[in-house]
Amino acid sequence: MMGLVVKQSLREIKLLLKNYWTVIVGMGIGLIIFFDMLVGQIYQSSFSLADHMLRISCVICALELFSILFQKTLVFIIHPATMHYCFNSGYMDKIKRLYFYKKCLTKLVLAALICPVLYNFRITLSLFVAIITLFLYFMMCSLIRWMKYNGCKWLKIAALFLLSSLLFIFGSALSGNFAYIPSAFLCVVFVVVVSFQNKAAVNWAKYYEDISYTAKSSYASRHKLMGEMAQITKEHVANREHSVKLYQFPLSKKNVLFFKALLETLRMSKQVMVILGLLLVFAVTLNRTSLFSQVPLINEPLIAQLIGIFSIAAFITNLKEIYFKQILAIKEKHTAGFFIPYKSYQIVWYYAVICCSILTLVLLLLCMILGTNILVGLGVIIGFDLVLLLSFLLLYKGKGNRIVTIITNMIFLFGSHLLF
């Protein structure tokens, strides 16, 4: 069975490499540059990570807490077909054990990669103990996340997290033979939790629904089925619980489209927001801090500025695309019989108001950070807003979509240059 699981994993990796090799190579190069820069800075400043073990442990604990509270991905991802065919058979226990060992292996590898960096690649007994301790802590947090997923009480979860975090921090802070005591305790806690979890109830119905979604989306992503991926994501996002509802607003004929546009903005995928935000952060950090001063090529001011301009222009064009897609969705529904009794310019206006407001705020902030001349900054903001509005109108009418897109993107690119 292990062989089949490994075979399936290898097939998936092969497909991933085939369809995304350019992205993977790009990310690999990026990571190498990043680590080279990080290690270079550490060595140049005679900075020793080992002197800061307590702080590093606290950061790891904070990251794990964040993961327990907010991470949506499942701890153990069994293939839905495997579960479907083996659920009521004797194989299910074996499968559960198998996926548990798989998780252990990945966490062990992760710990074995992190600890040598922290211990300056000196192979000592302490390093091995640190690897084991970190591995146990990672596994404990994964188990806590699994318990939370299955509806375990918050008190139990909090107590377990506190206990294991304290043991992990003590293990890192103490030196000499004393350091092994908390690690040994952590090991005992882990064994106890694993033995209890083995018998704990699992919400299989919810789990099957979630692994089906994961399998569907990862299949679509591995095969680069963009349309299917978009639909799966759309349905998944739509299915989320929302605290703000459309009917909570004071709706009338004059404002209902505006509030719908606002609602769509509030319900926008957080990942998209983070990616867009990162583009701006990258543009600013590259041009206004010395963080990338060690990185060859991009430490050149001209190149840094060029990348900054591209990042800002990419932010604006993506923002435009997001809102244009929403406007287009309204048009499509209207054509298909879900009539929207507004003129085209009214539909565009309600969406453009929100898009332009966001753009204005972001550009104002950028002007302040980049120290742009006030008049130039205002000119760019007004110009960009007008271009955005005009492009929405033309695109909605379906007039020369490709040319309009190219021209507006060019304007955003050249206009962003004025901000520097």
Added chain:
Amino acid sequence: MKSILSFNRVRKSFGNVVALDSISFEVPENKIIGLIGANGAGKTTALRHIIRYLRPDTGSILFKEKDIYSLPDTDFPVTYIPDTPVFFDELSVMEHLSFISAMYGTEKEVEPLIDLLELKKHLDKVPFKLSKGTKQKLMVACAVLRQFELLVADEPFQGLDPVQINVLRQMLIDQKEKGKTVLVSTHLLSMVESMCDSYIMIDEGRLLAEGSLKDIVSQHNIVASLEELYLYLANSNQDYPDGASFTGDGGDDEE
């Protein structure tokens, strides 16, 4: 009889396939009219012309003597129940109803509709979480919450249980009593027979007959039910073997 909508020699083809072959008919005002035809007869194509999803290759469609394509979006007097539901993926059932009622100022009609269509327990669900029947009910609710003169329904009884079929049938009759016109396309001939005032029968994009059942029967000098009448007309039009031209299976219209 005053007509609200008229098709004048409307022809529409998709490549080599002629979906509507210079078809002409009138939709009388303040009546329930059944649009009857087998799969592929051109029913959905005809309805999609009324909602302006399609434009005819030749011919014209008039709404109260005005070209339907010249009517403004802001005041389009037609509402539509499509055969494939059209929703906003991110909006829940209640949000759909609030959205439409706010656009048309029909907020007061929302609550009674929710009760009538038994949508209460689904109000916070998004459309893709709904069953086929509930989706259809939502589509019906969205359609009748609009301000309209003509309700166009393409297979509106699909996916509904017998109780809900009866509710929808009564809703359509109520619309007529409110002075609206209803044009309904369906395979359920017994259903339209108990509800419609007149019929438009089409086959392979051509008009077979139009008028009340009594009129059509007297024109053809036969005594028959609606189903028998349709089969008779379709067979005499197409030289089909007996009964083979009509499939009352409620399947999808791929036109």
